[in-house]
Amino acid sequence: MTHKNAGRPTEDSIKEEIASRVTRHQYLTWFDKLNFIFTGPNRVSVVVPNKFYHQYLKTRFLTLINEAVEAVTDLTHPEIEFTLAVDLVSAPRPNGSVKEPDDSEGVEPDRGADSGWRRRPWHPPELATIGARVPQPAGNGQLEFSAAIPRSIPLNPDYSFEHFIEGPCNRLALAACRAVVDQPGTSFNPLFIYGKVGLGKTHLLQAVGLGYAAAGLGRIVYLTCATFTNDFIAAVNANDLDRFRKKYREADCLLIDDIQFLAKKERTQEEFFHTFNSIYNQQKQILLTSDCLPSEIAGLSERLISRFKLGLVAQITAPCLETRTAIIRRKADKLGLRIETDVAEFIAQRIRDNVRELEGAVLRLHTLVTIENQPLSVESARTALVDLIGGEAKRVGLAEIQQAVLQEFDIRPAELHSRKRTRSIVVPRQVCMYLARMHTDLSLGEIGLFFGGRDHSTVLHAVEKIRVAVSSDPRIRNSLAAIEQHLAP
Ligand code: ADP
Ligand code: MG
Secondary structure (H helix, E strand, C coil), X not given: CCCCCCCCCCHHHHHHXXXXXXXXXXXXXXXXXXXXEEEECCEEEEEECCHHHHHHHHHHHHHHHHHHHHHHCCCXXXXXXXXXXXXXXXXXXXXXXXXXXXXXXXXXXXXXXXXXXXXXXXXXXXXXXXXXXXXXCCCCCCCCCXXXXXXXXCCCHHHCHHHXXXXXXXXXXXXXXXXXXXXXXXXXXXXXXXXXXXCCHHHHHHHHXXXXXXXXXXXXXXXXXHHHHHHHHHHHHCCCHHHHHHHHHCCCEEEEECHHHHCCCHHHHHHHHHHHHHHHHCCCEEEEEECCCHHHCCCCCHHHHHHHCXXXXXXXXXXXXXXXXXXXXXXXXXXXXXCCHHHHHHHHHHCCCCHHHHHHHHHHHHHHHHCCCCCCCHHHHHHHCHHHXXXXXXXXXXXXXXXXXXXXXXXXXXXXXXXXXXXXXXXXXXXXXXXXXXXXXXXXXXXHHHCCCXXXXXXXXXXXXXXXXXXXXXXXXXXXXXXXXHHCC
């Protein structure tokens, strides 16, 4: 299938070409969600939903993508680059009509874990005003990104309240977000949500935006702080502050992600202060997220700190074991992946402080099962996830596990290592073996040796016993959760 002569090739023609070269299953799994954007005379950007697509496509399908692009364009050896969908706002515009900012304020924020991504000059997107433009889920429930150069930050229907798992770690923030949807501008204004990366701040912010869109609220302005900054600089350069101010100050709600990016940007802070006041004084809702408290944002002016604290400051912390397990289950369900309790627990035990990584793990297991046709077990998961969990495995040792278990069950080391078979000793011993299996890469034999010279079948039996007990016995579940707290790095 070739579209060379069918006018300017579109992303769809690339996708069609790919569809003709792979199986339907491969297409639906790996290509259906992609967008292709022509970002230069000989360059095509592949917009992927997450890092795992990038890794997988790069290793398995780069040649195929190249060939498909060559087939539908006149390009030879096109340059293929990958862009994360969440980075869409940094995608270059075709005719860079806006002058580059000449100070440090116009630089794309450091994306931490994603810093391996290609960096490019920042071009401010259009104001992210949505409402009528909320992307609707396609028939198959998948997101449709706008096909051309994005002009607004799309709200992702996957980031709704419905898809957000509640736990003690996020209960307050979630309740507050629901409240501001029900009563904009009155209950908590501003609502300031902070927490470490990958804990659901952006998800909640978008859920609020989606809630407003569903309720038909007028001008919903949702954007990252970096976009605000860059839009401001562009307006200054273009001598067009009036238009800028009108756009922002007349919002019906202002949702700004990663407000910590205001750090040390005096001019932008000054402008934001007035934006804030204008919206606040009209009793319109302001919602901000940050990776730290207002007072911890470097060089944030005192008056902004006090503004940010006017409403409610809610923290999101790392999810507990139960919440992590629930998240894994939900994400697996969504992919149609059947995941047994032991595997879910195994991942939840190993990946503790980042929900994004939990998602990544589930996605990889999905690949394992659907593409590589492998059975899902703790063993196969351990291998498949080695680079996600490998480093952490070494952080917890047998002695540490033993210490935590002894403390929780209040028994002495000699008892643990003895031949005693009373339940009060057997259970802690089995818990030790179970945790050793979950947290270390040691063999069954090595674990048995450490905990009183048991053979590998005893360890296997112990692991199985606790695995079953985790789902049936709340006392064991609570004990494990408590021990886990001690083991947490
Ligand atoms: P942050 O903005 O805090 O860095 P995100 O909102 O981008 O984190 O969350 C990272 C990923 O984890 C997203 O895909 C999000 O949907 C998911 N996620 C985070 N918390 C939850 C939760 N409680 N329930 C379901 N998914 C979650
Ligand atoms: Mg975020």
